[in-house]
Amino acid sequence: MAGVPRRVTIREVAVDSGLSIATVSRALTGSRPVGPEIAQRAQESAARLGYRTDSIGRSLRTQRTNTLGLVIPDIANPFFPSLVQAVERAARDQNLSVLIADAANDPGVEQAALRSLIDHRVDAVLISPSHLTASRAAITESMAAVPLVQIDRVIDNSLPYVRANQSRPVQQLVSHLRARGRRHFAFIAQPDTIATSFERESAFRELMTDVPLRVVSAETSAGSGRGAVRELMSRWPEIDAVICANDLLGVGALRELRTLGRAEVAVSGYDDTLIAEALGLTSVRQPVDELAVAAISAVLTPDMAATRRELECAVIFRESTG
Amino acid sequence: MAGVPRRVTIREVAVDSGLSIATVSRALTGSRPVGPEIAQRAQESAARLGYRTDSIGRSLRTQRTNTLGLVIPDIANPFFPSLVQAVERAARDQNLSVLIADAANDPGVEQAALRSLIDHRVDAVLISPSHLTASRAAITESMAAVPLVQIDRVIDNSLPYVRANQSRPVQQLVSHLRARGRRHFAFIAQPDTIATSFERESAFRELMTDVPLRVVSAETSAGSGRGAVRELMSRWPEIDAVICANDLLGVGALRELRTLGRAEVAVSGYDDTLIAEALGLTSVRQPVDELAVAAISAVLTPDMAATRRELECAVIFRESTG
DNA sequence: TTGGGATTGGCAAACGTTTTCCAATGGGTA
């Protein structure tokens, strides 16, 4: 194949244009005014030679990479691609690139990922921690080396974060369903080491202080959702509404209820992924774009230490809740 | 917050250990043998001071970044997160990082993404092109600057690629269904500007040369899949098997068939995403891990020009096909 | 004893850029 051709350097542009390297740099970056005729000469040469600033050279000098690190707990969880997309969009608006690292739900991998990002000299890190407690060490370690903000999942309130309120949507769901006559609620939870899930479950528990509490735990998969529903319905056949900690569990619940001939039971999911829309599953949409924008601006401001933002979700009602 | 502390440089390690910079470098990278006692001194100093090699300095000198660019057409398409994951795993094994760029199904964005990756001096690029024809220009442009290989979707056979055979699974599906008594097949296609979809559709068409051909086009969404099913069933009520170009369409088809009271019709999807498993939808699993490994090794070998690999998929049969 | 080769430490030169100085020019004011 071609074999990659040597890149054009700023020195060659300088020679070609008869200007000094410094002047060419200034003409191209606008870091200081240059005479109009000079500027044009520099730009023309650069264009003709096909010069593109070498980001490595620039980074070495400026000590900035214009790159953001984003650590997500599990890209296979369909919520996170949408977060990735949002962060990429928001980053592009600031002329930043995004280095994505997947923790594969493993705090060990997460720690390695953080170190790798720091080694790559990212300017800042956004992280959605994989584990409520086990992620802490790596995060505090990282904060010594790079500005960092928790996004979506937050495991430490004393550190910067940008989050969405997870309890209000649960309240809205329950009151909406009560208004429509549902009385016997159940909740299918994920492991409570997932920060957001923990908050969703807590919100549900608080709403149930005066009535029987029906909660079962599940793993993050549709199969697990089905098993959870079987358990719920056999223990409490009176159940008429099931709130799930995410969409995948919701899908499993929906399917198993149909199998059991209890399709009249209301079901809701969480995260409003494609699946929810595809199946008419009521779900909760997180404001990913706003989260991304807020997180990036947070992590770039100097007084970032003060940054704590909480945004609101929107409940999307669909057929699964009648 | 802390304000990021200045990083420890190799010079400080040299001073601390009483060795020269060159020797420290060699002791740490192993680029040339050093005496055992010297090596230990260097390593101890580095460890004590918390030295981490600055990748920018290294990259400037070596002209390598140990970073791979991965351009995907649409991260919201649930197949691609699994590809991303596979590429990340394979890259980690080679001590490479992955810079992910999402083309948002837009060749314009895709071109910008490629340029951005090249500006970031990635060592190589893997790309799953967003458009059968419109992606061409940006790709050939990029190949002049960086080794590149098409992964999964291939739009130009004359350029390096690592792909999965898309027609064989369709053949297997059809013959499996025929063996089980299905006779009247239909296909729900995606836009034929998607390379893999185009191949799936072509395979189906070839199988139908002796029998009526029933194909409708749809967009990549469950809603569109439902509409497609309505159209199919009203035109050809005899249909007893629907093959869909991806899982999302399959979900839509499944749902609409149930609505129409035609749940006995067999349905298959493609890509074997979480959704397929959740709903018991027969689907086709692509060998993402093998694709990733092959693509990376391809793009790193010098005689990459010769690289053309084709791997095989596996059909995963589930309830939706009886 | 001496010569030669292998081993290994260090100096200094890159890699490509931005930016700090300095100098030169020109214009405006006294």
Add this chain to the structure above:
DNA sequence: TACCCATTGGAAAACGTTTGCCAATCCCAA
């Protein structure tokens, strides 16, 4: 006319690393 200041071009010094060269040392063989 003389002086000062603002403007803008250029030389050179970083940024942190790897590596080509040279030199020193050591060991072995003749």
